[in-house]
Amino acid sequence: MPEENTAVLEFLQTRRSRPAKLLQDPAPDRDALLPILTAAARTPDHGKLEPWRFIVLEKAALARLANAVDQCGRESGRSDEDITKARNQFENSPLCVAVIEVQKPSEKIPPIEQTYSTGAVCLALLNAALASGWGANWLSGWPSHSSEFCSAALGLSENERVAGFIHIGTASAIPPERPRPDIGAITTWLDS
Numbered sequence: 001m002p003e004e005n006t007a008v009l010e011f012l013q014t015r016r017s018r019p020a021k022l023l024q025d026p027a028p029d030r031d032a033l034l035p036i037l038t039a040a041a042r043t044p045d046h047g048k049l050e051p052w053r054f055i056v057l058e059k060a061a062l063a064r065l066a067n068a069v070d071q072c073g074r075e076s077g078r079s080d081e082d083i084t085k086a087r088n089q090f091e092n093s094p095l096c097v098a099v100i101e102v103q104k105p106s107e108k109i110p111p112i113e114q115t116y117s118t119g120a121v122c123l124a125l126l127n128a129a130l131a132s133g134w135g136a137n138w139l140s141g142w143p144s145h146s147s148e149f150c151s152a153a154l155g156l157s158e159n160e161r162v163a164g165f166i167h168i169g170t171a172s173a174i175p176p177e178r179p180r181p182d183i184g185a186i187t188t189w190l191d192s
């Protein structure tokens with residue numbers, strides 16, 4: 001029998017995000033965040049293209065982004081409700097890591113595989129933060145899909161986009177479990 005890593009397996013079978021609304025200070029400092037980023041970057045990446053990078057949003061940057069959301073939302077005709085919700089996400093976050101997909105030109109690796117790898121980085125980052133004892137939540141929201149916002153507020157290039165905003169801090173409460181997929185319903189066993 002293979003040797004089981006019981007602690008890791010148990011973590012993976014019980015892991016649960018902490019909703020961003022429950023996150024408060026303290027957040028990890030740079031020293032505490034580095035091993036989490038290191039774990040996140042240890043992600044399958046076909047062709048070793050590294051089609052991703054991190055932008056760590058500390059307090060002053062989060063305040064600037066909240067204002068940028070306001071401006072961009074008004075310019076693009078978003079509702080007050082949409083603007084406030086997105087603004088609060090940044091304003092109330094203890095710390096946020098934007099995971100940026102960086103599409104690299106490649107004859108061998110299709111763009112979709114670079115997208116998959118970036119999604120995997122988001123989950124690895126979320127899990128590393130949770131495993132380190134922090135509360136964490138993967139959010140998107142309309143700003144992450146707005147090229148105007150991403151270029152003006154985050155300085156993204158044309159080949160870049162936000163795969164996820166991973167908010168990290170101290171969870172004020174543990175959320176109840178949510179329904180999980182029925183493995184029998186989503187799994188097909190082929191034996192011929």
Ligand SMILES: Cc1cc2nc3c(=O)[nH]c(=O)nc-3n(C[C@H](O)[C@H](O)[C@H](O)COP(=O)(O)O)c2cc1C
Nearest residue numbers: 015016017018019137138139140141142163164178
């Ligand atoms: C790509 C992506 C974007 C998401 N964006 C949001 C969001 O903007 N707002 C939200 O409430 N939840 C969003 N979620 C869902 C949260 O991350 C939610 O906490 C998560 O599904 C809980 O999963 P867990 O309990 O397995 O950790 C998003 C999830 C993914 C994968």
